[in-house]
Amino acid sequence: xxxxxxxxxxxxxxxxxxxxxxxxxxxxxxxxxxxxxxxxxxxxxxxxxxxxxxxxxxxxxxxxxxxxxxxxxxxxxxxxxxxxxxxxxxxxxxxxxxxxxxxxxxxxxxxxxxxxxxxxxxxxxxxxxxxxxxxxxxxxxxxxxxxxxxxxxxxxxxxxxxxxxxxx
Numbered sequence: 504x505x506x507x508x509x510x511x512x513x514x515x516x517x518x519x520x521x522x523x524x525x526x527x528x529x530x531x532x533x534x535x536x537x538x539x540x541x542x543x544x545x546x547x548x549x550x551x552x553x554x555x556x557x558x559x560x561x562x563x564x565x566x567x568x569x570x571x572x573x574x575x576x577x578x579x580x581x582x583x584x585x586x587x588x589x590x591x592x593x594x595x596x597x598x599x600x601x602x603x604x605x606x607x608x609x610x611x612x613x614x615x616x617x618x619x620x621x622x623x624x625x626x627x628x629x630x631x632x633x634x635x636x637x638x639x640x641x642x643x644x645x646x647x648x649x650x651x652x653x654x655x656x657x658x659x660x661x662x663x664x665x666x667x668x669x670x671x
Contacts, residue, residue: 538552
């Protein structure tokens with residue numbers, strides 16, 4: 504039914520067994536798999552999970568500043584800038600100085616960005632279902648509950664703040 508990560512049994516493999524059972528290792532591996540599943544589903548759209556997240560937040564909050572977008576995604580400023588440059592290069596977002604504070608950069612979806620986000624909904628949902636398929640419904644809920652508990656309790660340890668934008 505499911506496969507565990509196993510290490511061939513040898514006495515000197517005990518450190519590897521401990522490594523492979525650590526939450527950090529498993530979370531990083533799960534993230535790699537999640538990204539691969541998403542990117543496979545959205546291959547035709549050439550969309551990454553980070554780009555999808557940025558487009559989704561910007562659809563809900565047009566004109567959001569770059570710094571606020573970074574916080575809404577839990578990204579550092581360099582990462583969000585790299586994501587936005589890629590999206591802007593494809594004509595999916597526009598960046599411009601914010602009204603009232605020219606030092607802040609606000610970001611909006613272009614019509615092309617709105618279209619690709621709409622097109623991405625079905626493959627993104629298919630990726631979500633594929634990622635969660637090995638788990639029963641109760642296990643899916645439990646996984647999400649545990650991840651929310653873990654991230655919520657340890658938020659102060661994160662390298663980049665996660666602050667969802669306020670509803671307008």
